Each structure stands twice: as C-alpha cells, then as structure tokens.
Amino acid sequence: MQIPAQPFPFDFELAHTALVIIDMQRDFVEPGGFGETLGNDVSLLQAIVPACQGVLQAWRVAGGAVVHTREAHAPDLSDCPPAKRLRGNPSLRIGDAGPMGRILVAGEPGNQIIAALTPEPGEWVIDKPGKGAFYATGLHETLQAAGITHLLFMGVTTEVCVQTSMREANDRGYDCLLLEDCTESYFPHFKAATVDMLRAQGGIVGWTAPSSSLLAALA
Numbered sequence: 001m002q003i004p005a006q007p008f009p010f011d012f013e014l015a016h017t018a019l020v021i022i023d024m025q026r027d028f029v030e031p032g033g034f035g036e037t038l039g040n041d042v043s044l045l046q047a048i049v050p051a052c053q054g055v056l057q058a059w060r061v062a063g064g065a066v067v068h069t070r071e072a073h074a075p076d077l078s079d080c081p082p083a084k085r086l087r088g089n090p091s092l093r094i095g096d097a098g099p100m101g102r103i104l105v106a107g108e109p110g111n112q113i114i115a116a117l118t119p120e121p122g123e124w125v126i127d128k129p130g131k132g133a134f135y136a137t138g139l140h141e142t143l144q145a146a147g148i149t150h151l152l153f154m155g156v157t158t159e160v161c162v163q164t165s166m167r168e169a170n171d172r173g174y175d176c177l178l179l180e181d182c183t184e185s186y187f188p189h190f191k192a193a194t195v196d197m198l199r200a201q202g203g204i205v206g207w208t209a210p211s212s213s214l215l216a217a218l219a
C-alpha cells in the first residue's frame with residue numbers, strides 16, 4: 001500500500017504494520033486526571049476522538065495489528081522516579097488519590113483507555129512508566145517477534161509521549177507515520193511544531209499524513 005504523505009509517499013505492507021495508539025487514557029482526556037492536575041484544558045484532546053475511532057475501526061476491519069499504550073505506574077510507584085513524581089507544582093502528584101482514582105497508577109479508573117477506543121481481545125496493551133513506549137516495556141521485542149517493520153501513530157500528547165515514542169521507534173529501525181488529525185496537544189503550537197519537525201530534513205523522524213489518506217487506501 002502507498003499513501004500520500006509528507007515529505008513523500010509512505011509505503012507499507014498491512015501484515016508488517018501496526019497502529020500504535022499512544023495514551024488515549026482517561027488520565028489525559030477526561031477531567032480529574034493527570035492532564036488536568038498539571039493545569040491543562042483536557043477538552044482540547046477530546047476533539048480527536050472521532051478521527052481516532054474512525055481509523056481504529058477501519059484498521060480493525062483491514063485486519064491490522066493494534067498497540068494501545070498507557071502511561072502507568074505500579075501501585076507502589078517503584079517504577080516512578082522521584083524526579084518525575086516531584087517535578088513542578090501539580091494540584092495532585094502521581095500516586096495521589098483523585099476523582100478517577102490514584103493519578104497515573106495502573107488499574108485505577110483514570111488509567112483505563114477511553115471507552116470509545118476500548119482495546120479488543122488480541123490487541124496489545126502496553127503499560128509504560130516513561131514517556132516513550134519503548135522504555136522498560138518490551139514493546140520492541142513484541143513487534144520484532146510479530147514481524148512488524150512499520151508503525152502508524154496516533155494519540156496524545158503530540159510533543160510528549162507521541163513524539164518520544166516515534167523517535168524511539170525511528171532509532172530502532174521502524175518506518176513511522178504520524179496521523180496528523182489523530183494526535184493533539186494541550187498546546188496547539190507545540191503540535192504544529194512537532195508535526196513540522198518530525199517530517200523535516202527528508203523525514204528525519206518519519207512521515208505525517210491526514211487520516212483521510214489512510215482511510216482512502218484501506219477502503
């Protein structure tokens with residue numbers, strides 16, 4: 001398959017490509033979670049949910065592999081360095097009790113993927129303690145074992161966990177494409193800058209394309 005993309009068309013084989021959905025969990029998208037404790041307007045992120053849903057549905061129908069990630073820490077916070085927990089002045093820190101349970105802790109209501117994108121049996125769900133999906137997760141080994149060479153990214157937030165994961169993937173040899181309308185930031189100018197820089201210099205980190213290009217190829 002080939003889809004129009006920037007900086008040039010993106011070629012991929014369905015059998016060797018995974019859709020990677022970064023951190024579409026209640027902690028970031030709904031009020032009362034980690035995103036809001038940092039002072040952010042989470043409604044900005046809710047705008048991409050229909051586009052993400054459309055891509056996920058089409059990808060499932062096509063039979064492509066799906067990875068869902070969650071930024072999640074163990075209940076004893078043994079995988080949360082103090083440098084992360086103590087940074088800044090949030091209204092609640094990681095591990096504190098909030099309206100959706102303990103902030104950014106695995107198994108809590110706020111840590112679940114939003115209902116619109118609930119993982120289906122057979123899809124990979126990766127809990128990651130860092131911003132990048134490849135740090136301390138075993139994701140690379142899982143993808144290698146499945147023969148995955150190409151990754152399509154969507155999710156939040158563009159300049160933090162999405163960008164970090166895409167850079168990690170690029171360094172590990174994956175060809176990566178970011179679906180522009182399926183990612184969002186609490187800071188729209190950060191999203192715009194990230195999309196620009198990922199595909200600059202001949203696709204130094206990867207490609208970007210609107211989801212309509214992928215949907216047209218899958219139709």
Ligand code: C5J
Nearest residue numbers: 023071156157160161
């Ligand atoms: C952040 C993320 N923004 N999923 N996490 O802290 O991007």
